[in-house]
Amino acid sequence: MRRAGNLLGPATEFAALVKAAQRASRGKRRQSEVNAFYFRLEDELLALQREMRTGCWYPGPYRVFQVRDPKERTIAAAPFPDRVVHHALCAAMEPRLEAVQISDSYACRVGRGTHAAVHRAHGHVRTFRYFLKLDVEKFFASVDHQILTRRLTTVIKDKQFLSCLERIIDHPVSGGPSGRGLPVGNLTSQHFANFYLAGLDHFIKESLSVGPYLRYMDDLLFFADDTAALLGWLGACQIYLANELNLRLHESATRMGAVRAGVPFLGMRLFPDKVRLSRASAVRFCRRVKRAERSYLTGSTSLNTLVDSMNSLTSWARHANTLAFRRAVLQGEGSGLDA
Numbered sequence: 001m002r003r004a005g006n007l008l009g010p011a012t013e014f015a016a017l018v019k020a021a022q023r024a025s026r027g028k029r030r031q032s033e034v035n036a037f038y039f040r041l042e043d044e045l046l047a048l049q050r051e052m053r054t055g056c057w058y059p060g061p062y063r064v065f066q067v068r069d070p071k072e073r074t075i076a077a078a079p080f081p082d083r084v085v086h087h088a089l090c091a092a093m094e095p096r097l098e099a100v101q102i103s104d105s106y107a108c109r110v111g112r113g114t115h116a117a118v119h120r121a122h123g124h125v126r127t128f129r130y131f132l133k134l135d136v137e138k139f140f141a142s143v144d145h146q147i148l149t150r151r152l153t154t155v156i157k158d159k160q161f162l163s164c165l166e167r168i169i170d171h172p173v174s175g176g177p178s179g180r181g182l183p184v185g186n187l188t189s190q191h192f193a194n195f196y197l198a199g200l201d202h203f204i205k206e207s208l209s210v211g212p213y214l215r216y217m218d219d220l221l222f223f224a225d226d227t228a229a230l231l232g233w234l235g236a237c238q239i240y241l242a243n244e245l246n247l248r249l250h251e252s253a254t255r256m257g258a259v260r261a262g263v264p265f266l267g268m269r270l271f272p273d274k275v276r277l278s279r280a281s282a283v284r285f286c287r288r289v290k291r292a293e294r295s296y297l298t299g300s301t302s303l304n305t306l307v308d309s310m311n312s313l314t315s316w317a318r319h320a321n322t323l324a325f326r327r328a329v330l331q332g333e334g335s336g337l338d339a
Helices: 014-024 032-039 042-055 079-098 115-126 147-153 157-172 187-196 197-206 227-245 279-297 303-317 322-328
Strands: 063-069 072-077 130-135 212-218 219-224 255-258 263-264 266-273 274-277
Touching: 014 042, 032 063, 042 079, 079 157, 079 187, 115 212, 115 219, 115 263, 115 266, 130 227, 130 263, 130 279, 147 187, 157 187, 187 197, 197 212, 197 227, 212 227, 212 266, 219 227, 219 263, 227 255, 274 279, 279 303, 279 322, 303 322
Parallel strands: none
Antiparallel strands: 063 072, 130 219, 130 255, 212 219, 263 266, 266 274
């Protein structure tokens, strides 16, 4: 595949930066930082354009905080002008990164996503007898900057564009290790992380000749009619991750077994004849319903916001066999976990 050149020019066209600002501000227009940027929109975008084109743009300091969703994670939020830059760069490089993805990679891709991944996995659950689920240990925190930068040069040759990417990759997060890790919270981190494992996908599909395989970010799922094949693929993946990507598998998260016992994947548990929510997902659903109801009853949110929240929750849960569960929870008949 030919490497892409002349990416920075189109990415920094004024119209492209306007669109990047619109995407970066989606759902955040009430934030003071975003309002201040939009108050001086033309001047701010022209300044970003000039800095990026002359090589003078550098990322600002992250705002670091903790969230629990459901497990505790450290979020590093970039300043809003940097987020505009991220969107502009990602729009320009996405077609090049997309070109190296296999069809069964489902994270951060238009037309894919969690629901498509679950649907595809369920088709394999109905076809094969055994599964193997792998998870990369501390994936985002463990991405090697040198390896990522080197791999980006195999698809992009625009040196100015690559310089912007390298500054984002190497920009330190307070308390983070030097030379490793991608901050959770950056749009660029999602694309970098998905691209980082694309080589593993091709190794699995082409060198190991695995047919029934799919990946959602760092969750890898294999299927076969015998466990010997799964064990062989497990060992090969461990070696590839260590030698090529400086990563290792989360051993306690490795799962192998018969599909009839249920396959845990993306908050669901997949059986040949049905799809259920995992218990953790069901508990989280109940908590979010109660939180939305409580906010409405205390006057913190409007009826329209409550309806939107409920529609979002139930739309997600409908992708599993949850009719009785949803009715029990929404009608206030206990937790619904036994429904």
